[in-house]
Amino acid sequence: MWELEEKITGMVKKYLADTNAMTIQGWKALEQLGLDYRCGAIKVSVDGNYVATRSNRSIEYYGGWEYIDASFKMDVGEYCFYDGEASRPKRVIDEVKELLENGWVYDSNKTMFVKNDEQQNVTIES
Numbered sequence: 001m002w003e004l005e006e007k008i009t010g011m012v013k014k015y016l017a018d019t020n021a022m023t024i025q026g027w028k029a030l031e032q033l034g035l036d037y038r039c040g041a042i043k044v045s046v047d048g049n050y051v052a053t054r055s056n057r058s059i060e061y062y063g064g065w066e067y068i069d070a071s072f073k074m075d076v077g078e079y080c081f082y083d084g085e086a087s088r089p090k091r092v093i094d095e096v097k098e099l100l101e102n103g104w105v106y107d108s109n110k111t112m113f114v115k116n117d118e119q120q121n122v123t124i125e126s
Helices: 002-019 029-033 056-063 086-103
Strands: 022-024 042-045 050-053 073-076 079-083 103-106 112-115
Touching: 002 073, 022 112, 029 042, 042 086, 050 086, 086 103
Parallel strands: none
Antiparallel strands: 022 042, 042 050, 050 079, 073 079, 103 112
């Protein structure tokens, strides 16, 4: 049985990486996406059109996601995936997409989206 669980966990991790899922956590970032900070850490994939979480009880209770129809949810391994076709995940995915398109990046140290200042990337040669 443990082998099956390990294989599923490995496949989920690969899927998250292949679809460029970004981990978003912290009250500032969640608030920027219109979520209550008590929803906990989420993974958002614009490419895969989903939101995933390990703590679906928190996002369902504090985010109101308990009203999402079961046909838009899938438990795989230790994650619950929410399809971007449902309105609440769609709103989060669209907000992330808009932020990224407008030059914002998620700063995991600050746990918030910040404007990507191109001047910081300039190398000054002497």
